[in-house]
Amino acid sequence: MRILLIxxxxxxxxxxxxxxxxxxxxxxxxxxxxxxxxxxxSEPYDVLVVDRMLPGVDGLSVIEALRKNGTDTPILxxxxxxxxxxxxxxxxxxxxxxxxxxxxxxELLARIEALTRxxxxxxxxxxxxxxxxxxxxxxxxxxxxxxxPVDLKPREFRILEFLMRHAGQVVTRTMLLESVWDYHxxxxxxxxxxHISRLRQKVDVxxxxxxxxxxxxxxxxxxxxxxx
Numbered sequence: 001m002r003i004l005l006i007x008x009x010x011x012x013x014x015x016x017x018x019x020x021x022x023x024x025x026x027x028x029x030x031x032x033x034x035x036x037x038x039x040x041x042s043e044p045y046d047v048l049v050v051d052r053m054l055p056g057v058d059g060l061s062v063i064e065a066l067r068k069n070g071t072d073t074p075i076l077x078x079x080x081x082x083x084x085x086x087x088x089x090x091x092x093x094x095x096x097x098x099x100x101x102x103x104x105x106x107e108l109l110a111r112i113e114a115l116t117r118x119x120x121x122x123x124x125x126x127x128x129x130x131x132x133x134x135x136x137x138x139x140x141x142x143x144x145x146x147x148x149p150v151d152l153k154p155r156e157f158r159i160l161e162f163l164m165r166h167a168g169q170v171v172t173r174t175m176l177l178e179s180v181w182d183y184h185x186x187x188x189x190x191x192x193x194x195h196i197s198r199l200r201q202k203v204d205v206x207x208x209x210x211x212x213x214x215x216x217x218x219x220x221x222x223x224x225x226x227x228x
Contacts, residue, residue, distance in 0.1 A: 001116065001158070002026045002044070002179075006036030006062065007051045007078065012101075016049070019105045020112070024154025026180060033057025040066055045073050047112055052079035052090065060093040067094035074115035078103075129164040132224040134203065134211055136164055145207060155180065156199050163212070163222040172219035196220060 003025050007013040010031070017027040028043070030036035033054040040048055040062070048066075052059040063075055075097075077090045082100035090098045096118075097111050117139060129136040133146045141157060143150040152160065158180045163171055173192045181191070196212070204210040213221045 001046045003047045004028050004045045005049045006030045033062045037062050048075045063094040131167045168223045170215050170218050
C-alpha cells in the first residue's frame with residue numbers, strides 16, 4: 001500500500017516515514033506544495049498525508065486542486081492548527097480526516113488504516129484475493145492456504161498481495177522494488193530474492209503443489225500451474 005507524505009519538516013517526515021515503513025507501507029515524500037501536487041497527480045496512491053502549512057502552495061490549496069482535478073484518494077491533514085474552525089475548514093477543503101500536531105504515531109497509523117478500510121468499503125476494491133487454495137483477506141490482513149493460517153511479516157504480505165493481484169503474470173524484480181519498497185533501491189540488490197525465498201517457505205513448503213514460481217531471467221509468477 002503506497003502513501004504520499006507531503007511534509008516540509010524533514011525531521012517530522014523522517015519520523016512518520018520510518019514508522020509507516022516499519023508497518024508495511026511504501027512511502028513517497030514531497031517537501032513542498034508544488035512537488036506534492038505534481039506527485040499526487042502523476043502516481044496512484046492509497047492515502048495522502050498532507051501537512052497544512054507548506055511552502056510554495058499551502059496544504060489546503062493542494063487538496064482543493066486535487067479534488068477539482070477529480071482525485072478521490074483519501075486525505076489525512078496534519079496541522080498544528082487545532083481549533084474547531086481550523087478542522088472544519090480543512091475537512092471542507094476536501095480532507096477526509098484531520099490530525100493535530102503533536103500526535104502519537106499509533107493514532108496516525110490507526111487513522112490511516114481507517115481511511116483505507118473506508119475506501120475499500122465505499123469503492124469497488126476487493127476485500128479478498130484468491131489464487132487456487134491461497135486466500136488473502138485485505139481487511140483483516142489474514143492469509144490462509146488450504147484453510148491453514150500463513151503468518152506473514154508486513155513486507156511479505158505486501159509482496160504476496162502484489163503477486164496475487166498479478167496472478168498468472170510475470171512480475172519482475174524491478175516491479176516489486178518499485179511497488180513494495182521504493183525507488184531508492186539498487187536494482188542489482190538481492191533483497192527481492194531473499195524475501196521471495198522466505199515467502200516461498202511459508203506459502204509453498206508443506207503443501208501439495210507450489211504456487212510461487214521463478215521465471216528464469218525474468219522474475220516470478222504466482223499461479224496454480226507453472227507455465228514455461
